[in-house]
Amino acid sequence: MMFVTILPRVLPLTILSKLQLPKFIIDVLDYIPIAILGALLVPTIMMIDGKVDFSINNLFLIATIITAIISIFTKKLVLIVISGIATMYVLINFL
Numbered sequence: 001m002m003f004v005t006i007l008p009r010v011l012p013l014t015i016l017s018k019l020q021l022p023k024f025i026i027d028v029l030d031y032i033p034i035a036i037l038g039a040l041l042v043p044t045i046m047m048i049d050g051k052v053d054f055s056i057n058n059l060f061l062i063a064t065i066i067t068a069i070i071s072i073f074t075k076k077l078v079l080i081v082i083s084g085i086a087t088m089y090v091l092i093n094f095l
Contacts (some may be wrong), residue, residue: 063084070083
């Protein structure tokens with residue numbers, strides 16, 4: 001059973017480590033993490049009760065916009081995460 005789970009992880013790694021991939025493929029692979037993150041976060045931010053909500057009542061959207069603005073100016077991950085948490089705290093508890 002161990003080989004069933006390890007083989008799909010190790011086999012591509014060993015094969016691809018010996019190949020020289022074209023620059024185009026490497027450039028495309030660079031976008032995979034952000035695409036996955038976007039696919040996970042956008043539905044959580046935009047949908048409330050199964051419906052897309054762009055209104056002022058969507059606290060997740062407001063917190064995302066505020067955190068994105070802070071991230072543009074600070075570029076420090078710790079400050080961005082803390083500002084996002086603090087923004088959600090303020091929005092939930094004081095609005």
